[in-house]
Every structure is written in C-alpha cells, then in structure tokens.
Amino acid sequence: MLSIKDLHASVGGREAGEAGRGDGAEREILRGINLEVRAGEVHAIMGPNGSGKSTLASVLAGNPRFKVTSGEVLFEERDLLALSVEERAREGLFLGFQYPVEIPGVTMANFMKAAVAERRKALGLQTLTASEFLAMTREKAALVGLAPAMISRAVNEGFSGGEKKKNEIFQMAMLAPRLAVLDETDSGLDIDALRVVGEGVTALRRKDNAIVLITHYQRLLDYIVPDYVHVLAGGRIVLSGGRDLALRLEAEGYDGIV
C-alpha cells in the first residue's frame, strides 16, 4: 500500500525571489527513510522530539513547507510525490493533524460535505443525499463521542483539545481512507479521551486499510495495538520491531536504545 524508499526531505529552503524569514538555509530533516506498509497493518513510528516524525507525516501529505530532495514514495502503486495535496487525499491518504486548524466561519457540515463529495467522486460513488450525509454524520460522530451538534459549528473553532483530536478521527471515519497517518493524535488527551480516540481508531481498522501512528509515548498503543513499531532518530528509522519494542522504549527511554 505504501512504499517509502530512501526518502530525503528538507525545510527552510527558499525559492528564488520568495520573501521569507530566517537565513533561507535548507535543513535536511529526513535522511533516508525506508518503510513498507501493507494493507491491514498498523505501524507505530516513535522517536524523540525533533527526530523527524511529524515531518514524515507532513511530507506524505504534501505540505508545501517541506521539500523532498530525493527518494521515492509509492502509494497504491502510484507515485505519491507527483500528486497534489488534494489528489493524495482523494486517493485515500488521510493525515490526522497534531494541531488541527481552526477555520472561522466554515462549518464542519459544509467542510465535510465538500470533502466527502470529493472522496466519493474519486471512488466512483454517487454524492450522498442530504439525509444520507446526516445519517453518516450521526453514526461517525457517535463512534468518537462527539455531539452531532458540532457539525453546525465552525471547523475546530472553540473546540477543546480533546474535541479537536476526536474531530480528526471523526473526519477519518467520514472519509474512510486507505491509509491514515495519525500525527501525535494522543498528545493533549486525558486518559478518557485517549481511550475513546483509541477505540475509535481500532473500530476503523480493516483488512483493506492501514494506519501509521506517530507518537512519542507508548500509552496510545495500549488502545491501538500495532503490528510493527519503528524508532525514528536523526531522520532515519534506526530500529524496527514488534509491540514489545514500544514497551522496551517506555522502560528504558530513547537514550538507552537510540
């Protein structure tokens, strides 16, 4: 489903004539990532702060802040890096944001209607009727314990930290992605919200989709049990293993392993 080969990416570089802050020097953050994710699998990517975890998520989604300098990413046999941000999403790549963005004045309903319509178009499905959309909204909101009324609120505006993260998983449920990359979905969650989010994600786990969890801590993996755990450090995957690797990291810390 996802095949990453020797991926290098940088931040901070500036196009000719582009105004910007800083000295414009490019800094390489990903220094040769290799990763294979197959349908039905859950991979956890762990690592210390600044190791490049979130950059990997951003690069997969096509965030224009980062520049891929070399390497290859295949998503469902297609050249992912050649696709625009929205094309990647329509093909079934979902990024759960570490910091979900507030969009004043844009309601969740309008936003999700537009997003779901694009996803369904890409799948060759008909646009949902208003009542089908509403029914789907209720069902998916219940999955993550969000009040259905939040659909009439502006996107993430005034949402608590926990609601924002639940809203990410709600959107994932609405869009039924082939591959979900969840970037520190557990950060800022209390234990109850963590359980709800974890169970929600687990309920969305299927044989034909895959999930990449990016996390600093082991605790999320109590609720979403991964098939593989990778440790990212200095922009490379330095260690891979099974579930037990996460427990070892928790016990010994990154210093003892990386």
Place this chain on the structure above:
Amino acid sequence: MIFSNIPEVAADEVVAFEAGDHAAEPIVVKGGSGVIRSVKVVLGAGARLRLPVFVLGRGKLALTVDLAGAGAELHLYGLFIAAGMDADINVRVNHLASDTLSRQLVKGIATEAGEAGARNVDAEQGRGEFTGMIFVAKGVQRVDAQQYSRNIQLTPGARIVTRPQLEIYADDVKCSHGATVGGLDEEAIFYMRQRGVDEATARRMQLEGFVADIVSRCPTDDSRVEIAVRIDKLLTQ
C-alpha cells in the same frame, strides 16, 4: 426594493430610533460609479440597534451614529470589498449621553481585479479603507465602546488602509479598539486540501467564512441572499 428602511439617495439621510430593540435592514453601497452615501443614525434613550452596513463595489459609506440618549446601544457590523476598485467605510460614533454602549466590527477584503493585464492600471488595484472614530463627549458617564477592524489583503498589489481613532473628553469610559490586516490562513488551506477540497474552493470557503458573521447580521433572508449574491459576484470577477 429590499433596503427600504434607509432610502438609497446620495444626499444626507437621517434615521432615528426610539427605545427598544431594532434589527435594521442593511445599509448597502453597491457602487459601480463611485457613489458616496452619507447616513446619520440617531439613537434615543433606550434604543438598541443592530445595524449591518456594506460597501460592495466602488463607493464610500460615511456613517455617523449619535448615541443621544441614556442606555442607547449600537451594534454595528460592516463589510467592504475592494475588488479592483476603491471601497471605503467611514464611521463616526458619537457617545453624547451617559450609559451608552457601542460595538463595531468592520471587516474588509481588498483584491486586484481580473487577470494580470489589469494590474498595471492604478485604479484596478483594489484599495479598501476603514476610518473609524469613537467620540465621547465631555461630561458623559459610563461609556463602553469597542471597535475592531479585521482585514484580508488577498493579492500583493491590493491595499488595505485602516484608521481606528478615539477622541475622548470624559473620564468614566471603557474603550478598546484594534485592527488587523493579513492574508488567508495558509495552514487552513492546507488542512482543507488534505481533506480533498481543491485549493480554489478552500480559499473561497475561507473567504465566505470570513464574511459570514457580518452577512448573518442582516435581519431577513432576502437581504442576506441579496448581499451574498453581490459578494459572490465581486469575488468571482
């Protein structure tokens, strides 16, 4: 026509409101020929007015509101869109009586019109201007006034000018004002694109969101629809 509360003439107009709650139909300058409309609103004791105002096209609105009686309240919501032309809103709020309150939220969008060719012509640049004066007369007590100016400059050649001003001759006054000018939120654009919404639609949705809390203050469906259609036309050209 829809905007019947305040007849659309270029000369000075004066409208007075008595005690009670009033949700006025919007004052709209539709522009096109650089029309200047000058309106004076007088609020008597206990008159509480919600007033939406719009300059949508080449033109200028000069609005004066007198809070003339105790307990008068003004809730003003304004929007100007300068799409390849000048659009100005000029507001003067006079607190002439004690225990009066004013709230102003005026939003602006400036953008160059059309394609590259038009950008060489000065008049096509798009220049939006807000001038807002809060005046508090000598001797009045317990005045509460707020004024916020929020603006989006959509293209590099467009201009926003915002001038919030205070003139206060009394002591017991609570006053705050602020102004911001920025572009669209690129993080939000990325977020929406990541959900499959194309970039142009994402930008458009964000702009519609920006104007929504002004447009929604129009009291009737008819006026909201007419304003929305007009905005749509301006931002599409």
